[in-house]
Structures are given as C-alpha cells and as structure tokens.
Amino acid sequence: MNKYFSEKKQWRFLFLLATCFLGCTITFFSCAQEKTDGSPAGYNLAAPKKYNMPNILQEISGIAFLNGNSSTVYAEQDEEGKVFVFPLGSKDYTHTKFAKNGDYEDIAIAKNRVIVLKSNGDLYSFPITETKKTETTQTVETKSILPKGEYEGMYADPTSGQIYVLCKECKQDKKGKYTSGFVLNMHSDGKFVLAKKFNVDGSSIGKLTGRKKGAFRPSALAQHPITKDWYIVSAINKALVLTDAQWKIKAAYHLSSNTFNQPEGIAFDKAGNLYISNEGSDSQYGNILKFVYQRSKK
Numbered sequence: 001m002n003k004y005f006s007e008k009k010q011w012r013f014l015f016l017l018a019t020c021f022l023g024c025t026i027t028f029f030s031c032a033q034e035k036t037d038g039s040p041a042g043y044n045l046a047a048p049k050k051y052n053m054p055n056i057l058q059e060i061s062g063i064a065f066l067n068g069n070s071s072t073v074y075a076e077q078d079e080e081g082k083v084f085v086f087p088l089g090s091k092d093y094t095h096t097k098f099a100k101n102g103d104y105e106d107i108a109i110a111k112n113r114v115i116v117l118k119s120n121g122d123l124y125s126f127p128i129t130e131t132k133k134t135e136t137t138q139t140v141e142t143k144s145i146l147p148k149g150e151y152e153g154m155y156a157d158p159t160s161g162q163i164y165v166l167c168k169e170c171k172q173d174k175k176g177k178y179t180s181g182f183v184l185n186m187h188s189d190g191k192f193v194l195a196k197k198f199n200v201d202g203s204s205i206g207k208l209t210g211r212k213k214g215a216f217r218p219s220a221l222a223q224h225p226i227t228k229d230w231y232i233v234s235a236i237n238k239a240l241v242l243t244d245a246q247w248k249i250k251a252a253y254h255l256s257s258n259t260f261n262q263p264e265g266i267a268f269d270k271a272g273n274l275y276i277s278n279e280g281s282d283s284q285y286g287n288i289l290k291f292v293y294q295r296s297k298k
Contacts, residue, residue, distance in 0.1 A: 048289035054091040058280040061264045062106035068270030076107045085131050097135040099124055108156030113190055117154040121146035125190040140190035152219040161186050166218040177203040179216050200247050208252035209239055220266040233263045
C-alpha cells in the first residue's frame with residue numbers, strides 16, 4: 001500500500017513537473033514573441049486606426065504634414081509626377097502636376113516648399129502655394145547630387161530646412177553592413193547642396209526583431225517631434241527601426257503583414273501620433289495607419 005501511494009506521488013510529481021515545464025515554456029515563448037512583435041514606447045502597433053485611400057493612391061508612397069498638422073495630408077505615388085492633397089479620412093483630393101511621370105518615392109515639406117524624392121536620388125521642390133493649382137511651372141530640380149543608387153526615404157527638418165535622405169540600395173553599401181545617409185541644405189531658390197554624410201549600422205536588426213531580415217533596405221524615415229529618435233521603415237525587411245539622434249540603433253520591431261501590407265511612408269504630427277502609409281494590393285486598399293501616442297506619466 002505504501003509502495004502504491006509512493007508511486008502515485010511520484011507520478012503526480014512528474015505530472016506537476018511536466019505541467020510546470022510546459023507552462024514555463026509557453027510563457028517563455030509568449031514573452032519572446034511579445035518582445036519580437038512589440039511596439040515602441042507610447043504606441044501599440046497592433047491597434048491602428050485605418051484610413052483607406054482613393055484608387056488613385058493605391059500605390060501611395062510618401063506622406064507629409066505641414067507644420068505637424070495631420071488634418072491635411074500631402075502624398076505622392078510611384079508612377080505620376082503629382083502631389084496629392086486631401087483631408088485625412090476623406091477620399092476627396094486635389095492634385096498638382098509638378099514633373100513628368102516617373103518613380104517618385106517620398107515627400108517632405110520645409111520652408112514652405114514641397115520636396116519630392118525620385119528613386120534615382122533626384123530632388124524636386126516647389127512652393128507649397130502651388131498645390132492650389134492643377135499644375136505648377138515653378139518646380140526646381142536638383143539632379144546628380146547623390147551617389148548613384150536607389151533611394152526611397154527622405155525627411156525634412158521643419159525648423160532648419162535640412163533634408164535627410166537614406167539609401168535603399170547604393171553601390172558603396174553592398175560590401176558593408178552600413179546604410180549610407182546624406183544631409184542636404186536647401187537654398188532659398190529651392191535647390192539643394194550636400195552638407196554631410198552619415199551611416200546607419202543595420203547589422204543588429206535581425207537579432208532585435210527575432211527574424212532573419214537580410215540587408216537593411218529603408219523605405220521611409222521621420223524624426224519623432226518629442227523624443228527626437230529616428231523612426232525608419234523598411235518595406236522589404238518588414239521592420240520599424242528606432243535610432244537615437246546620432247543614428248545608433250536602439251530597437252527594431254517586426255511589422256506584421258496582417259497589418260502592414262507594404263509600408264512605404266512615415267510621418268508624425270505635432271502631438272507625436274505616428275502615421276505609416278501602405279501600398280495596396282489586389283485584395284487591399286492603399287492606406288494610412290494612425291497610431292496614437294500615449295506619453296508616459298512620470
């Protein structure tokens with residue numbers, strides 16, 4: 001009898017041990033998953049407010065706001081040399097033709113000028129007042145200022161007017177782990193001059209997201225108006241990367257395909273709310289996702 005209860009206790013102990021192990025394993029992987037698919041402080045990347053785009057912006061790329069005011073969106077898409085202006089949440093829009101058709105990747109606003117980045121690194125700028133017209137003749141082009149390569153991400157500092165551009169794929173980056181970046185100054189006539197260069201070391205992104213990401217291929221960037229961290233989106237890597245003001249990576253987050261179809265643009269409003277634009281597909285509209293910023297209480 002004693003032997004029976006002894007064996008019974010042993011089996012019960014083994015059962016409890018196995019249950020505990022299983023529970024700990026599940027907890028471990030749940031925590032690891034949460035860490036991998038988490039969100040930057042103040043945001044919940046799993047709970048956006050979605051704004052579907054009109055058909056003309058099915059391939060929406062970059063987005064920008066004037067003075068951090070998100071009530072009006074300035075956007076462009078990959079194929080037409082047009083800037084689109086519309087109230088956030090509305091499918092009614094106006095557009096301004098600023099150049100011939102081409103592969104335009106990002107948009108920014110600084111010193112009351114609209115700036116558009118072409119995939120080859122060429123830059124176009126024109127007065128923001130021209131967006132009231134269907135076509136502008138005041139476009140200023142700056143060509144061949146950046147090394148040959150493919151470019152998708154650009155940000156304009158609203159105070160200094162400096163322009164930050166990141167390579168998506170440039171020849172000088174192919175053999176290294178760094179992604180090249182460039183800072184440009186804008187003259188009063190809307191032309192640009194190269195001010196300095198910088199690098200982003202993307203080698204830690206795969207480890208931080210818990211997924212094999214391959215080479216870092218940025219598609220958009222913006223600076224947080226409050227923390228001053230840089231937020232960089234990569235559509236190919238399906239990642240959101242955070243760096244400090246000196247471009248050192250602080251964190252990286254996997255962007256789920258269930259939420260982010262093809263993230264191509266990023267912007268903040270003056271309250272710190274985050275907006276990411278996504279190109280559409282055969283089964284999805286192009287959209288802008290808004291993530292409300294919740295400041296930590298200290």
